[in-house]
Amino acid sequence: MSTPQDWGAEQVRERWPVPPSDADKYSRGVVGVVAGSDAYPGAAALVVSGAIRAGAGMVRYVGPARAQDLVLSHRPECVVHDPGDAAESLPRAQAWVVGPGVADHPIQDAAIGAVMASGLPMVVDAGALEEVARSRASGSRDAPSDRVLLTPHAEELMRTLEALRHDATILDIAADRAGHARLLAETARATVLLKGARTLIASPGGHVLELPSAPPWLATAGSGDVLAGIAGALLAAGLTAADAGACAAWAHARAAESANRGGPVAALDVAQALPHVIAALLGSPSRPSSE
Template identity: 80%
Template sequence: MSGTSQVDAAWVRERWPVPEAGDDKYSRGVVGVVAGSDAYPGAAALVVSAAVRAGAGMVRYVGPRRAQDLVLGHRPECVVHDPGDAAESLPRAQAWVVGPGVADHPEQDAAIGAVMAAGVPMVVDAGALEAVARARASGSREAPADRVLLTPHAEELMRTLGALRHDVTVHDVAADRAGHARLLAETARATVLLKGSQTVIASPGGSLVELPPAPPWLATAGSGDVLAGIAGALLAAGMTAIEAAGCASWVHARTAVEAQRSGPVAALDLAGALPVAVARMLTSDG
């Protein structure tokens, strides 16, 4: 993919993974999640719920006990792991989601480091953005650029670029969203999904994907955690980072359309609406 691409239902439908008769939970994609904390356990439940509802064959969660309990309360099919154990022996997964809701937790930080060292595809959000971007900018790139997806909003993009010695303001980012997403993609050698009402996705080399304007209902706490979980499921199914970002962003927006039929939308509503949004996309002629 080169130049600028637009995402629509046909673009997503052409790429969306659909299980076949010979598939099992492993071939459909195992997603590992390092997210949440004692302070923000909800982020873990949202990421895991979204990955499950987006079609992951299996989800493994790595985090503190309080978050583990909440994850299992929402998704009992998830397999949980102690972060200290995961740091020493990383559970097998085709892709990882790292960073949403993490706080100061040395063992979780070590688990994120183990994911980076393993060179597996990963979605990087929130608390892991700066560390991963710095490591990749300095040459630690075990995973190729087309398998690493950074998912900042505008302020996180500003802070991450600042950590890479590019001093910009939120106003600078707003004035040139595509340009700053490309700057981070080139510097960190990773694909960048810049979240917002007008989502843009940039990869090293200049490729750009643009999304239609997102429904305002998506402006709610935890919405980005749901997006990260969807993207993780798609990376685990074998998509490239730019494909996973485009498909996840488009379906994420459609979940808001589905969920808002019942009124104001909360993040967990988005995860719950995923199966309907995906089914409509797969069966639509548009």
């Protein structure tokens, strides 16, 4: 097994997608999002905000009416779709984010199933982790391992491993975070982003990346939804799952610092700081958004 490889600004700068002069919204990457629910509509708005602020050319949201309304109130440029329609005919996208805030919505679950069957790149979080991991572990792998990014925190990693019949406690995972992330990556044949103070990216085959420490203020509700949206935008732009996850985690942490250095931040603050962070990374400083 390899020693975790550090990942920083230089690696992110080399990989971050910059649109050429002749770009259009489709060439920059269309992100589909199946997230949120009547119980947790905010997750939908946060994923969409993360994707748009990270540079997606277009975002399509699939979910219930309450979440659609919240998404449009925050990001009117987003295109919304009924989950029943999406399950029958998946909207055009280059990558998908599925699972954040999804709760007991059979039609929305059917839309997630359609994404899984499409073979398109996808970021998988929260409510979709166990289903996608079980499906891939059983041999249903329409998308290759380097185009699927699972994004659990430690408790979700524990539950997902349990669903795959690998017993591990939170203490076990804390004692060997890289080893358990590798285990999920190998079993599900997918890339794994294990969230934490130092995010890890594990790929099948044992390769692991380790991100710099994130501000502890980033441990706040909804921040993982923003992270999923950033990663989705990068997958849609053509990055591999490992590069998309590592670049997203780096930008996510730096946006938290930019939003309120040394102090508390809310998830939406992180999304709003992303354009400034990306511009500074690429050498074109801009003023932070005041929206």
